[in-house]
Amino acid sequence: MSVPLLEIRGLSVHFPTPDGVVRAVDGLSLAVERGETLGIVGESGSGKSVTFLAAMQLLGKGRAQVQGEILLDGVDLLTTRPAEMRRIRGARIGMIFQDPMSALHPLFRVGDQIAETVRAHEDIGRREAAHRAVDALRQVGLANADERAHQYPHELSGGMRQRVMIAMALVLEPELLIADEPTTALDTTVEAQILEIITEMKVRLGIGVVLVSHSLATVADVAETVLVMYAGRAVERGPSIRVFADPQHPYTWGLLDSLPTVDARRERLVPIAGSPPSLIDPPPGCRFAGRCPYRFDACDGDLPDLIERGGDHADACLLGTADRRVVRRHPAHTTAPGAPA
Amino acid sequence: MSRYILRRLLWTIAVVLLVTLVTFVIFYVLPSGDPALRFAGKQPTPQVLAQVRRDLGLNHNVVIQYLLYLKRLVLGDSHGWPGLGFSYSTGAAITPQLWQRAQITLQLVLGGAVLWMLIGIPIGVISAMKPRSLFDRASLVTGLVFISTPVFWLGLMLLWLFWSTLGWLPGTGFVAFTNNPVQWAQHMIMPWFTLALLFAAIYARIIRANMLDTLGEDYIRTARAKGLRERRVITHHALRASIVPVITLLAIDIGTLIGGTVIIESIFNLQGLGNWVLEGALNQDLPVTLAVTLIVTIAVSMLSLLADIAYAYLDPRVRFK
Numbered sequence: 001m002s003v004p005l006l007e008i009r010g011l012s013v014h015f016p017t018p019d020g021v022v023r024a025v026d027g028l029s030l031a032v033e034r035g036e037t038l039g040i041v042g043e044s045g046s047g048k049s050v051t052f053l054a055a056m057q058l059l060g061k062g063r064a065q066v067q068g069e070i071l072l073d074g075v076d077l078l079t080t081r082p083a084e085m086r087r088i089r090g091a092r093i094g095m096i097f098q099d100p101m102s103a104l105h106p107l108f109r110v111g112d113q114i115a116e117t118v119r120a121h122e123d124i125g126r127r128e129a130a131h132r133a134v135d136a137l138r139q140v141g142l143a144n145a146d147e148r149a150h151q152y153p154h155e156l157s158g159g160m161r162q163r164v165m166i167a168m169a170l171v172l173e174p175e176l177l178i179a180d181e182p183t184t185a186l187d188t189t190v191e192a193q194i195l196e197i198i199t200e201m202k203v204r205l206g207i208g209v210v211l212v213s214h215s216l217a218t219v220a221d222v223a224e225t226v227l228v229m230y231a232g233r234a235v236e237r238g239p240s241i242r243v244f245a246d247p248q249h250p251y252t253w254g255l256l257d258s259l260p261t262v263d264a265r266r267e268r269l270v271p272i273a274g275s276p277p278s279l280i281d282p283p284p285g286c287r288f289a290g291r292c293p294y295r296f297d298a299c300d301g302d303l304p305d306l307i308e309r310g311g312d313h314a315d316a317c318l319l320g321t322a323d324r325r326v327v328r329r330h331p332a333h334t335t336a337p338g339a340p341a
Numbered sequence: 342m343s344r345y346i347l348r349r350l351l352w353t354i355a356v357v358l359l360v361t362l363v364t365f366v367i368f369y370v371l372p373s374g375d376p377a378l379r380f381a382g383k384q385p386t387p388q389v390l391a392q393v394r395r396d397l398g399l400n401h402n403v404v405i406q407y408l409l410y411l412k413r414l415v416l417g418d419s420h421g422w423p424g425l426g427f428s429y430s431t432g433a434a435i436t437p438q439l440w441q442r443a444q445i446t447l448q449l450v451l452g453g454a455v456l457w458m459l460i461g462i463p464i465g466v467i468s469a470m471k472p473r474s475l476f477d478r479a480s481l482v483t484g485l486v487f488i489s490t491p492v493f494w495l496g497l498m499l500l501w502l503f504w505s506t507l508g509w510l511p512g513t514g515f516v517a518f519t520n521n522p523v524q525w526a527q528h529m530i531m532p533w534f535t536l537a538l539l540f541a542a543i544y545a546r547i548i549r550a551n552m553l554d555t556l557g558e559d560y561i562r563t564a565r566a567k568g569l570r571e572r573r574v575i576t577h578h579a580l581r582a583s584i585v586p587v588i589t590l591l592a593i594d595i596g597t598l599i600g601g602t603v604i605i606e607s608i609f610n611l612q613g614l615g616n617w618v619l620e621g622a623l624n625q626d627l628p629v630t631l632a633v634t635l636i637v638t639i640a641v642s643m644l645s646l647l648a649d650i651a652y653a654y655l656d657p658r659v660r661f662k
């Protein structure tokens with residue numbers, strides 16, 4: 001088998017702070033293949049952004065302790081020299097961010113911002129770069145691309161701005177696109193369009209895509225594989241249909257159950273009780289134990305890793321399969337008594 | 342864009358009119374006693390007083406007086422434009438002196454402003470790139486020294502060092518650029534530095550703060566994620582956004598300084614507006630004080646108009662408001 005496009009092995013990102021070391025990411029592994037969309041889901045603060053900022057060497061010099069390996073086509077990005085890394089950013093990895101209003105420079109025309117990306121990596125003239133920018137805008141389905149290129153971000157709608165961001169990330173046809181919550185700031189109809197564009201571009205360019213989101217439903221629609229993260233750890237991973245239809249980890253259950261569904265039998269909105277643990281000196285054992293209604297003694301032992309349960313579906317829960325089926329059918333929607341909030 | 346400028350222009354005209362009214366009220370109406378006595382200088386003869394009454398139209402009622410005052414300003418008088426009359430103490434016309442002195446002050450202030458921006462911007466940027474570094478701390482301390490040093494002391498120290506001790510620079514006085522550019526620069530360099538060091542320190546702090554804010558913005562992360570060189574991220578993306586808010590400040594500072602460089606002009610014996618207004622005050626020469634007050638206020642509103650136009654040009658979001 002060939003090497004994956006992107007492979008993360010045992011990644012840890014720790015931030016030393018005056019209050020202690022924040023373990024934002026702790027032993028994370030994942031892989032993305034060419035032509036595949038990997039969805040990453042998890043609550044706020046689970047370490048999704050930090051992971052990919054680390055991959056881009058964008059965490060800021062000396063502010064984070066990063067360990068493990070982040071391999072792009074087999075080459076470790078964490079040991080890549082800054083000058084070389086600069087050539088990878090934008091050219092081999094494109095990245096788009098949550099809020100396209102603040103992610104675009106307010107004082108520059110959007111066309112110029114895209115052209116700048118081209119000129120940072122290729123030795124071409126202004127005119128040609130401008131043409132490439134308009135082309136890129138056209139490819140992401142922006143109407144009147146020539147005129148739009150001359151406008152400033154504040155003259156565009158949220159959806160158009162995010163298209164500009166996508167055009168900017170893809171103008172050099174990178175191998176990998178990292179989309180960090182690209183639709184969180186947009187309304188649902190626009191969200192669908194943006195996800196469609198991302199998928200379309202993925203197919204057209206044959207690239208790998210990482211799609212970070214708060215919402216498992218969003219991700220399940222467009223991603224082939226889903227990885228669920230909690231407090232800096234992977235808790236479940238598998239083909240998105242299977243994770244969505246047959247979730248294994250109690251945290252994933254919580255994520256799914258907190259979705260409003262149209263399904264009459266399960267019309268309920270159950271937020272997961274409690275809040276994530278502090279990432280400074282987290283207690284040993286499963287990170288979710290404090291909020292898990294099904295916690296038992298073993299949960300406070302060692303940190304559970306992802307374990308393959310067949311069908312490419314893995315989870316990090318210590319409950320036996322039979323027990324899971326039982327508790328899933330008779331859910332306890334409150335935190336177990338005595339469990340710390 | 343042009344509509345925005347037109348609106349600002351009309352507003353500026355309104356402000357200038359208001360300024361003429363306010364100065365009129367302050368100088369003619371508010372003080373008690375005979376206005377002719379105040380304008381006529383220290384020990385006026387009856388003939389001078391009669392001439393002042395005639396020149397300023399003091400026999401008419403206040404409204405007519407104001408209109409005459411406005412008319413002289415707008416249309417000029419026998420001494421030039423704008424019509425500011427005559428100094429009855431020195432016997433010299435105001436307007437020609439005003440222009441000549443304004444030139445000297447402008448050279449001092451604008452040169453100083455260029456200098457303080459040239460010093461302040463790089464220091465602010467470099468401090469922001471490595472906050473708490475040795476450079477950052479050193480520039481902070483040096484800046485505090487200049488901010489707290491009295492201007493007259495700084496000016497005198499420069500004179501003592503570079504003129505009387507080292508003999509590198511000529512002493513005080515002014516040489517016109519058109520007469521001898523080299524000597525002009527040699528004479529201006531100490532006044533410029535005396536003015537600029539204080540402001541460079543202030544502007545370096547402001548730019549540092551703006552840069553630190555800007556460097557935390559999402560669009561800076563985007564610029565890095567695009568694979569731009571760090572140099573370009575700083576100079577093109579971060580500095581551009583950090584410098585725009587400084588423009589308004591710069592305009593206000595330059596405007597205020599046009600009438601407020603009394604100390605530096607005195608130390609270096611530059612016959613500018615500051616020196617003039619000081620003489621005027623000492624001699625109770627009201628026409629001089631009035632002229633400088635009026636011109637400085639108008640200069641401030643003009644500069645703020647310029648700043649707004651520059652702002653709109655540099656920040657597209659302003660144009661569409």
Ligand SMILES: Nc1ncnc2c1ncn2[C@@H]1O[C@H](COP(=O)(O)OP(=O)(O)OP(=O)(O)O)[C@@H](O)[C@H]1O
Binds near residue numbers: 017044046051214
């Ligand atoms: N520079 C930093 N110093 C200290 N802690 C940090 C730093 N950057 C991130 N963190 C911490 O790392 C954790 C993970 O943050 P991250 O931004 O990756 O979360 P996320 O999963 O992307 O959340 P969201 O959905 O809100 O974007 C958070 O608890 C955050 O407080």
Ligand SMILES: [Mg+2]
Binds near residue numbers: 049050180181
């Ligand atoms: Mg995030």
